[in-house]
Amino acid sequence: MKVLCVAEKPSISKSISQILSGGRFATRATGSNFVKNYDFDYPQTNAHFTVTCVAGHLLEHDFAETHRKWQTCDPFALFEAPIVTSVAKDKKAIEANLRAEARNADQLMIWTDCDREGENIGAEIVSVCRQSKRNIVVKRARFSAIIAQQIHNAAQHPINLDMAQAAAVDARIFLDLRIGAAFTRMQTMSLQDIFKQHITSVVSYGPCQFPTLGFVVSRYNQVQAFQPEQFWYIYLALTSNTSQEQEETPFNWRRGHLFEFDVALAIYEDVLRHPRARVIKVTKKETKKWKPYPLTTVELQKAGSRLLKLAPKKVLDIAEKLYQGGFLSYPRTETDQFDPQFDFMTLIAKQTVDPAWGAFATGLRDNNGFTTPRKGKNNDQAHPPIHPTAHAGNLTGDDKRVYEFITRRFLACCSKDALGFQTTVDVEYGGEEFSATGLIVLERNYLEVYPYDKWSSKELPDFQEGEEFVPSICELRDGWTTKPTLLTEADLVTLMDKNGIGTDATIAQHIETIIDRGYVLARMEGATKYLVPSTLGIGLIDGYNEIGFDRSLSKPQLRRQTERSMVEVCQGTKTKNDMLAESIDQYKEMFIKARREFQKVITNVRTRLEGGGNACCCPRTPSRRIR
Missing domain, CATH: 1.10.290.10 (Topoisomerase I, domain 4)
Known part of the structure; x- marks a missing residue:
């Protein structure tokens, strides 16, 4: 039996060949400089293997010539315009190699990455190979690591290609093409016509791109609108002498802090009338710092x-x-x-x-x-x-x-949780309650190999219940509420994951896209990178928000629904065509309203571009003050 194995990348095809052949394979050149064919016998299945590869997606999708050029149609027509699917021009040599090799093969085994995108690329490979051999048997090798045990197991126990996952990706590709092209053309032509000096490149729109930008602008607006508020709190501490130096044990006020100075002052003055504090409870218990979860x-x-x-x-x-x-x-x-x-x-x-x-x-x-x-x-x-x-x-x-x-x-x-012994001391002083917590780390365990987590000992004096002491420090201090920080990339990843924007594998690409488009700037403060929206990015998001959609184009609800629909297609409870029809109808409605009220976007962009904007140059400034 002759088996044609097709991987997603050249490096994977070579690694698979080395493992399955034990290093004994013949190499043949193809019409592509990047792709090689590897031939060897695989006695475990009594087959002759040819291993080759593609380089990502083979197919590309675009509108027909009647709708391809921007001036040939109204952008709204793109929601229904015919889409032409063809092999990408730079993949023609790879296509020719697949068709030639499939002609003499009995079985086609797909070795693409085992995710939705991999299933979709696998379906593309099948469509090309069946042009040469219509009845070729199709199998799918499933693996999670390029190691001998998994590769041999995948070759000997192939499964079927998951066409439902492939269909879900097709739906997303077609949907993103229609939505992205329609909104991009509409807003680019409208804005370039008015702001010729400021906007000379494409003002792109993407159904994941704009909610991602929306998170950044929303946080920026919160930072800009922040007004610090003063608060007051009682600082209580006891200084004790050790063999080395004096140690100060601070106690946290149970009330935290108060925003009314007169109330805080009255409580503070009442506390000072009492010369001694009393320990009302000492709690000692074993505690743990949990080891991390496995990594996603x-x-x-x-x-x-x-x-x-x-x-x-x-x-x-x-x-x-x-x-x-x-x-x-x-x-x-x-x-x-x-x-x-x-x-x-x-x-x-x-x-x-x-x-x-x-x-x-x-x-x-x-x-x-x-x-x-x-x-x-x-x-x-x-x-x-x-x-x-x-x-x-x-x-x-x-x-x-x-x-x-x-x-x-x-x-x-794979290690054990870190173990410690925690002591909590509750103190009553002048009718107010305070507490201090100490920790002795008994066993570091996983912390020995994982320096990214911190857990250190903090010893307390040996307090006894009922004991009284004269505090070393009791002061009424003030502070200021702290403004929120601009988003970091890690913050943005968390928000996107929580709100279903993109997948675990595409989140990073969407962040890079809004930076590449100039909608967001990366600013460093010390070792931390903050994300600052550009004046254009703020104008676009604020403008769309003013239009007053039930589900704004800058909010995650629509894209979250799309991602859920993709899962339904994968599960077989919804068809690709049903998903496309539902989503396109929703975005059509949004497009009509956006174009009708696009003057609100224009006004916000003008305010930002021609007024210079207020883009934050200093992502984070300290606002807390203690005296």
């Missing part, structure tokens, strides 16, 4: 931004490269729980050779340090959480930092 794509993006100071898109690109190199499992997953049969020990053993965390891995393996990872609430039924599949000792730069974070996270998940 969204959490990787957030951690990459907050801890590694890397853009979410860059973190995913590095993780993808490490996956293709065989060092990581598939990096696009919503799952934060490992299967009960998962082989932890084999993977932990591979990390025992590392000079930085090898000793910790050895302890997990040999010294009863291992405990089963915590179970999160998410399972996409497709891929396990992100984890290392091999030791990588020669990485450098950001590749090394991303791999190290993922590996330390995996080892931390």
